[in-house]
Amino acid sequence: MAVADPSEAAQTAMRGIVAAVASFKTPDELLAAARPDVVHIITPPASHAPLAQAALEAGCHIYVEKPFTERVEDAQRILDEARAKGLLVCAGHQLLYEPPTRVLARYLPSIGQVAHVESYFSFRTVRHAPGGRTVLRADHQLLDILPHPVYLLLLVLEQAGNGTIELVSLELSQAGTVHALVRRGGVTGTLVVTLEGRPVESYLRAVGRNGSLFADYVRSTVQRAIGPGSSGIDKLFAPYRQAWQLLTGTTAAMARRFLKRQQSYPGLAELFSAFYESIRSGAPSPLSPESLLETVRICEKVAQALREREAKALAAAAPRPVESRGVIVTGGTGFLGKEIVRSLLAxxxxxxxxxxREPSPWERIAGAEYVVADVATGAAVHLFKGADTVIHAAAETAGGWDEHRRNSLNATEQMVRGAAAAGITRFIHISSLAVLAQGTGDPIxxxxxxxxxxxxxxxxxxGKLESERLAVLVGNELGLSVKVVRPGALVDYRDFDPPGRLGKRLGNIFVAVGSPSDRLGVVDVGFSGRFLAWTVDHWDDVPSPLNLLDPVSPTKRELLDHLRKANPDLTVIWLPRFVLIPLSWTAMLAQKLLRPGKPPINIAKVFSVLPYDTSLIAKLAPHIPPQ
Incomplete structure (x- = not known):
C-alpha cells in the first residue's frame, strides 16, 4: 500500500492507520516507485481527470471519488482509455450498494411498469472543517453531493425505460435548490436537491402500475406498497402496514450499524469489495460506463446553470467601491455579520x-465587497484600503482548542495589527457575554x-475570552481605540431558533433547562446589526465594554412561546437545576477519567442563568433606527 500527498501531516496520519504504508509527495513518484494495481483518487474534483489519466497510462485500475469528473468529455476520454487498455473504472457511487438500493432493486419488478421516479436529497451545508481548513462554499457543496441523487434516479430510469437519457428541464432557486426533469423513453423522473428543505432527507421513490417503493437513505429502510391499493380494505390497512415496515426496518438498520460499528460510509466497503472482485475475476466494473457518463452529463449541466446564475447574481450585487469611510467586517457571511453588513449599507x-471562503451568489449582500482571506495567518494592508473602522465579528464556533486558538485568538491579533499598520484607529471587537464571571446574585x-x-x-x-483580552492588549499597545461589544445569545424573532442556554431539542421534544420564569440574556440579531452600524457613526456615545442585550430580557417561557409558534407539535420537558447540578458533577468526573489532562466542561455552568443590568443599553436603544 502506498499514498501520495504533499502534506506531511496527512502522510503521518496515514501511517498512524497503516504503519507500513509507503508515502510519496506526488502521484508520479508513487506510480513510478510503487507500481500499484489499483489507484484510489480522492483528491479535489478538478484534479480527478488528469490523475485518472496518469493512473491509466501506468496500467492501473482506478477508483475515483465523486464527482467522477467535472466535464463529460473528460469522463468519456477516461472510459475510452480504460476500455482500450482492458482496465476497470469505478466511482464513489456507494449508495448503489446501500441496503435500501438493493432492496428497491429487488422489488422493482413487482410494481410493474414504472410511471414516476423521484430522487430527493436535502442537506445542511458544512460550515466547519477539521483542523481549521476552509470549507467549500455552499453551491460547491451542492455540486459535490449532487452525483448521489442523480445516479440513484438513473438507476431506476435505466431499468424502467428504453432509449437515451434526456434532461428535459432544469430550474435553480435563489438559495440553492435544484429541480430537474429527467426522461428515458416514456418514463420521466424528478430530481430535487436542496440546501433549504428541512428536515434533512434522502430518498428514492418509484411508482408503478402495481404499487410503489420508497427507499429512505437516512433511516436505511424501504417501505413497500405493492398492489393496486384501490379497495377499501387496502386503504384501511396500508398505513398500518407501512408504519410497521418503518418501525421494524429502522430498528433493524440501527441494530446493524451499532453491532457492526461501521466507521465508513454505508455501502462504501461493499462497493470496494465488488470492484476488487471484478478486477480479480475479469468481470465488468460494478458501475456501467453509461451510468458514469450520464451522471457526469447531468451534473455538468447543473454546474453550468449555477455558473450562469452566479454571473447574473454578481452583476446584480455589484459592490460599492470602498474608497473612503469604509468599514471592514470580518465574519460578514455569518448570522450576525450579515445583519451588520446590511445595516452599514443602509x-x-x-x-x-x-x-x-468565497460566499455563494445567494449569500452575498448587494453593494458589499467580498474579499477572501485567511486572517489567522496575517491581515495584509490592502484589506483595509479605504476604511476607517473595523468590526471584527469572526470567531471559531466549533472544533477543539487548536481550532479556536487559530481562528479566534490568532485571527484577532492579526486583524488588530493589520488595522494599526494600515493607519486605522477604530476597532470594534465582537466578544460574548459568556466571557463574564459568575455573578453573586446582583445584576451583572x-x-x-x-x-x-x-x-x-x-x-x-x-477562545472568546482570550481573544477579547488580546484585542484590548494589542490595541492599547498600538494606539487603537478598541471597543469591546459582548452580544448576548443571538436570536432572530422573525425566524426563531432557540439559544443554546434555553435547552436542547431532541426531535419533537425540547428539554428546557431551569425554570420558566428564568430570564435569559439574549439579543435580537437585527437590533444587534443596527446598533453596531450606529456605533460606527456615534463612536464617542458608546462605552466599552458594552453588554449588547435586548433592553428587557425575556423569560424562558416567552422564548418557548416563540419556538412553539413555528413548532406547534413540540413537547417541552423541563429539567430543573437541582437535577442538572448532580448530572453535571457526574459528567465532570467522567471527563476527568476519560480525558485526563484536559479541562472538564461544567454543564451546569454552561446552562447557568445570570441577571444582567440592561439600563445602559435601554438608554441607547431609542437612538437605534427601527428595522
Whole structure:
C-alpha cells in the first residue's frame, strides 16, 4: 500500500492507520516507485481527470471519488482509455450498494411498469472543517453531493425505460435548490436537491402500475406498497402496514450499524469489495460506463446553470467601491455579520467583507465587497484600503482548542495589527457575554469581571475570552481605540431558533433547562446589526465594554412561546437545576477519567442563568433606527 500527498501531516496520519504504508509527495513518484494495481483518487474534483489519466497510462485500475469528473468529455476520454487498455473504472457511487438500493432493486419488478421516479436529497451545508481548513462554499457543496441523487434516479430510469437519457428541464432557486426533469423513453423522473428543505432527507421513490417503493437513505429502510391499493380494505390497512415496515426496518438498520460499528460510509466497503472482485475475476466494473457518463452529463449541466446564475447574481450585487469611510467586517457571511453588513449599507457606509471562503451568489449582500482571506495567518494592508473602522465579528464556533486558538485568538491579533499598520484607529471587537464571571446574585453590569477559569466552559468561551483580552492588549499597545461589544445569545424573532442556554431539542421534544420564569440574556440579531452600524457613526456615545442585550430580557417561557409558534407539535420537558447540578458533577468526573489532562466542561455552568443590568443599553436603544 502506498499514498501520495504533499502534506506531511496527512502522510503521518496515514501511517498512524497503516504503519507500513509507503508515502510519496506526488502521484508520479508513487506510480513510478510503487507500481500499484489499483489507484484510489480522492483528491479535489478538478484534479480527478488528469490523475485518472496518469493512473491509466501506468496500467492501473482506478477508483475515483465523486464527482467522477467535472466535464463529460473528460469522463468519456477516461472510459475510452480504460476500455482500450482492458482496465476497470469505478466511482464513489456507494449508495448503489446501500441496503435500501438493493432492496428497491429487488422489488422493482413487482410494481410493474414504472410511471414516476423521484430522487430527493436535502442537506445542511458544512460550515466547519477539521483542523481549521476552509470549507467549500455552499453551491460547491451542492455540486459535490449532487452525483448521489442523480445516479440513484438513473438507476431506476435505466431499468424502467428504453432509449437515451434526456434532461428535459432544469430550474435553480435563489438559495440553492435544484429541480430537474429527467426522461428515458416514456418514463420521466424528478430530481430535487436542496440546501433549504428541512428536515434533512434522502430518498428514492418509484411508482408503478402495481404499487410503489420508497427507499429512505437516512433511516436505511424501504417501505413497500405493492398492489393496486384501490379497495377499501387496502386503504384501511396500508398505513398500518407501512408504519410497521418503518418501525421494524429502522430498528433493524440501527441494530446493524451499532453491532457492526461501521466507521465508513454505508455501502462504501461493499462497493470496494465488488470492484476488487471484478478486477480479480475479469468481470465488468460494478458501475456501467453509461451510468458514469450520464451522471457526469447531468451534473455538468447543473454546474453550468449555477455558473450562469452566479454571473447574473454578481452583476446584480455589484459592490460599492470602498474608497473612503469604509468599514471592514470580518465574519460578514455569518448570522450576525450579515445583519451588520446590511445595516452599514443602509447607513451609506461602504463595506468590505473579509471571509475565509468565497460566499455563494445567494449569500452575498448587494453593494458589499467580498474579499477572501485567511486572517489567522496575517491581515495584509490592502484589506483595509479605504476604511476607517473595523468590526471584527469572526470567531471559531466549533472544533477543539487548536481550532479556536487559530481562528479566534490568532485571527484577532492579526486583524488588530493589520488595522494599526494600515493607519486605522477604530476597532470594534465582537466578544460574548459568556466571557463574564459568575455573578453573586446582583445584576451583572458592563464592567463585570471576566471569568477567571477561561477553560472551564470549553473551547468556545476560552477562545472568546482570550481573544477579547488580546484585542484590548494589542490595541492599547498600538494606539487603537478598541471597543469591546459582548452580544448576548443571538436570536432572530422573525425566524426563531432557540439559544443554546434555553435547552436542547431532541426531535419533537425540547428539554428546557431551569425554570420558566428564568430570564435569559439574549439579543435580537437585527437590533444587534443596527446598533453596531450606529456605533460606527456615534463612536464617542458608546462605552466599552458594552453588554449588547435586548433592553428587557425575556423569560424562558416567552422564548418557548416563540419556538412553539413555528413548532406547534413540540413537547417541552423541563429539567430543573437541582437535577442538572448532580448530572453535571457526574459528567465532570467522567471527563476527568476519560480525558485526563484536559479541562472538564461544567454543564451546569454552561446552562447557568445570570441577571444582567440592561439600563445602559435601554438608554441607547431609542437612538437605534427601527428595522
Amino acid at each position: 447607513r451609506n457606509r461602504p463595506v468590505r467583507v473579509v471571509a475565509r 453590569g458592563d464592567n463585570h469581571p471576566l471569568e477567571p477559569d477561561s477553560k472551564g466552559s470549553g473551547p468556545y468561551v476560552w
